[in-house]
Amino acid sequence: MAFMILLVVAYQTEPNPFQMNKMENLAAPVSSMSKKDQSLYNEIKRKSEEYKEEPQNAVIDKVWKKTPGLNGLKVDVKKSFNRMKEKGEFDESLLVFKQIKPEVTLEDLPPAPIYRGNPDKQMVSFLINVSWGGEYIPSILQTLKKNNVKATFFVEGQWAKKNPDLLKMIKEEGHVIGNHAYNHPDMKRLSQAESTQQIQKTNDIIKAIIGTKPKWFAPPSGSFNNGVVEGASTLQMETLLWTVDTIDWRKPTKSVMVNRVMANIQPGAMILMHPTPVIEKGLNDLISKIKQKNLKIGTVDKLLTEKRY
Known part of the structure; x- marks a missing residue:
């Protein structure tokens, strides 16, 4: 309205x-x-x-x-x-x-992956998967703060262990912290016990650093099987994938990245990105164009609730 x-x-x-x-x-x-x-x-x-x-x-x-x-x-x-x-x-x-x-x-509902929010909810979310690229995070955080936008950062366990100060910085800025496994394995090749161990180990590291356990899990490279989803569920966690991929890992130009997202965005979309040079340079423009479509940008905590904002 x-x-x-x-x-x-x-x-x-x-x-x-x-x-x-x-x-x-x-x-x-x-x-x-x-x-x-x-x-x-x-x-x-x-x-x-x-x-x-x-x-x-x-x-x-x-x-x-x-x-x-x-x-x-x-x-x-x-x-x-x-x-x-x-x-x-x-x-x-x-x-x-x-x-x-x-x-x-x-x-x-029973365990199953989540690819988007409700398509009638006028909101989208940024999913920022972190296993490298820490040097770009402070700048990305500044852009998010300038635009009053909160994102969800899915961090790898071994990355968090090596970069506790960056993880604390992300948390202190009001963003949601998710789990991205411990060492970026191909999750669909793991047994349920092995995949659950990856998630649990990362939860323990994150909780030791910021004091809270994640409730969202994003499998590295989107690789998963039923055992991964079931394992996450035993830890009271949901498994998240994405709706739109920025393909920032392919090193596109800023305009290509922004145009790709805007061509595929829709209410309820979850937009995948990483701390990369093109996201650092293009995030401000992307946020501006999303807001021009009268879409709010919220964390997955907000996107995936029934509440209207």
Whole structure:
């Protein structure tokens, strides 16, 4: 929507008939309302159905595999009326919405890889895989900070062990830290026990440095099998791939990299990149063009929740 809306999360509980009747009475226009106010209230109530959006359950898509759901929207008639009362007329931009959670969330689904967020969520995420290129990270962090953008950095265990100060810097800037295995193995060639060991070892290193354990795992080179996904799940982690690849490792020009991403970007996209010269040079332009498409850029923590932002 081009207009601004105020979102209020509505948590679903078991209905209590007495409480429901009480709330309905509170929300209804009282007899002391002027005819003008009653008319406005009724108009909001009548038009509220036009803005209603049903919640979407998380699903296992045939192509995109594990896909998060999305909260539904419902106009809060009483709060919308209170915002419009002074103006005295219906104003779409003053509508207040409740968010309604879906019945099935990502956590309810069996283990499966995740390639994107919900395609109806107007947000994308940067996935920055780190096993080399530490010299470019401070500059990349500056660009992200300048644009008020948070990313998700998936760090290799042995890299984190050698670069604890850089890892702390990333964390202190407010970015999310993910797991990128210990030493960049071809994960699909490992047994489930071996792949789980790779993930666990890296979790231990990351937690020792920044105090928290990652909840997201990105397999090196996108190499995985069912055992990798199952192993990550036993550690209460999700396995993430990507929607759009910057192919920065091929050393494209800045314009080629930016144009490639913009030609393939879509709501819910997860954009893969690394700390490379072309990302250092082109990240600012990429962020600008994404924002011009009215897409927000958030961490995977935000992208993969049902909540609307």
